Amino acid sequence: MEGAESFNFKLFRDCFASPLIEKSAQQPPGKSKKARGNGKMKSTSTPPTSLPQEPNDAEELAEFIDYITSEFFTSLPASLRTLNYTEWLNDSALQIYTPPLKSQVSSSLLNVLPPSINDSLVSYNFLPPHTTLEEFLTPVLNAYLTTLTTPPPPPSMSRNLATECEICSRSWIPLTYHHLIPKDVHTKAVKRGWHHEDQLQNVAWICRACHSFVHRIASNDELAREWYTIERLLGREDVRAFAVWVGRVRWKAS
Template sequence: MDNVAGNEAVLRDCIFSAIVEKSISPTKKTPKAIKKGGTPKKAASTEAQPCENPGKEVDASALAEFSDYLATEIFGSLPEELKGLSYHAIQNDAALSATWSLPLTLSVTEEVSAYVSADVVDSLVAYAMIEPPKSDIQSFMAGVLSAFVSAVTIPPPKWVSTKTSACEICERDWVPMTYHHLIPRQIHAKVLKRGWHEEQQLNSVAWLCRACHTFVHRMASNEELAREWYTIDRICEREDVQKWAQWVRRVRWKKT
């Protein structure tokens, strides 16, 4: 998989995570199908279950189809430098690094959002992913772009030799992998001060798909993750995680 193709897959996964978070919140509309022209069929209102306990009302394949459509349309419209963005690219180009360093500036988000087609915006409005005037394409893209840039510019981990071929929660092996710090870096100092774990445990990681990675950070605070959910086995023992994994396994991308 070349860099651009790999980045498109990452963007698709970031969009999927954003769509899941919004679509399976109560009272949101669930995407059912997308016409080839990019215009969604009439949205059907449905009562969805919360993320922590996804229900049958939310069709995983429909969410995947909708996310796939959005990713294809959005990625195709992005500037070339963003399509090929990588850790090595920003290391070797000061201007590129300045533009795409996190947090992204409002002007950068607005500029990228301007490339998004009206058909995509209409689809997002139809399925209540954005709700003018409360939210707009910039607010939707801000989270997606931040997740995308973070994923494609992160330095190669020293734990790369531990990388698995499939997500350690949902076991899907056809989506991009990210690494999750089992003991969040933001509280390493506190962990050592309180004596919760030995220093050699601090850099333990689990390899997760973007959707499962997002789920884990929603299910518990950084402190709770460090104190209670510091191994992948402990995480996978949770009932809500098991239900989530069963649900997200049903996702099958139509494109490779």
């Protein structure tokens, strides 16, 4: 796995691990069962021979979680394995994955799972009595999709990541956040197809001097259409020249 799929696998594993860890902690000590699955893996992992019956058997439980997650995740459609917020928001076909999943969508995803998943969950006593596989796994899917379809944090929450002006690199002065797509053209930017809605709150943390300069060199429409990333702004010769100049401006501590 690479890129988005690798990231999503780790996220999916975390979502699947939660009910398994909770169930493992509730199981009384005793002899564990062996999996009845065929033992074939779609990854380099191999199914564990036994399930930990006490919560401190972390290594064995982790082995089982890796195995069962791989079996489940690699059975999902490719579009679901690589899904991200922007794709989900802007592709109506992907919005069938809006949580909580409709029963027909959940069933379509779970009906194609390999029998080894059900066999292993039953053998290891993870599937509660009178609970169907769909009832047990649908919350896992919903937890995974809820994380993927949650919008990124608002601009104010990104301030702690900025330590210097993103244009002039001065770190000893207060920073302000610049809406890379000016707020008063948000409606126009979406209507005219310049940007998707999830991009409207993109910001850059820059000093006041650079902030004022950016708004002097281009109108709000131009900023939205052409200069909507720091990389694009720094591609301008006048911005680079100003950054060099203002970077030399230092004042004494008050």
